[in-house]
Amino acid sequence: MRDEPIGEQLLETARNVLREEILPALPPERKHAALMIANAMIIAMRQLKNGEDGERRELRSLQSLLGHAGRDEPAGGAELRRQLTDLDREFAHAIRSGRGDAGVWRDAARQHLLETIRAKVMESNPKYLGEPGR
Structure with missing residues (x-):
C-alpha cells in the first residue's frame, strides 16, 4: 500500500498550484503552454484513477x-x-x-x-x- 499522498493526489495538488499560483503570474504568451500542461495533468489523473x-x-x-x-x-x-x-x-x-x-x-x-x-x-x-x- 502506498502512503498518501498518492500519485493522483500529487498531480491534483501540482495542477492546482499551477493554475492558481503560477498561471496568473505568467506573461500572456506563456499561459497557453501552462494550460496545456494543466490539461495533460488532469488526463494523467483520470488515467491513474481508471487504471487499465x-x-x-x-x-x-x-x-x-x-x-x-x-x-x-x-x-x-x-x-x-x-x-x-x-x-x-x-x-x-x-x-x-x-x-x-x-x-x-x-x-x-x-x-x-x-x-x-x-x-x-x-x-x-x-x-x-x-x-x-x-
Whole structure:
C-alpha cells in the first residue's frame, strides 16, 4: 500500500498550484503552454484513477469481435498494449477487407467503436460528453 499522498493526489495538488499560483503570474504568451500542461495533468489523473480497466474492456471486446474470445489476458502494462495494438491492426484489416460492410459483424464493430471512443473521451475531455470534469 502506498502512503498518501498518492500519485493522483500529487498531480491534483501540482495542477492546482499551477493554475492558481503560477498561471496568473505568467506573461500572456506563456499561459497557453501552462494550460496545456494543466490539461495533460488532469488526463494523467483520470488515467491513474481508471487504471487499465478501459484497455482491458477494449481488449475483451476486440477478442470477441475477431473470434479470439477465451484467450488468456495479459498481466498488464506493455503486454496488454502490445496485444491491443495487434488486435487493432487485425480489426482495421477486417474493416478494409469489407467484413464490416453489412450484417451483424458491422453492428458489433460499430458498438465496439462507440464504446471505445466514449471511454477515451471520458479520460481526455469528459465535458464534451456532458459529464462533469475538473
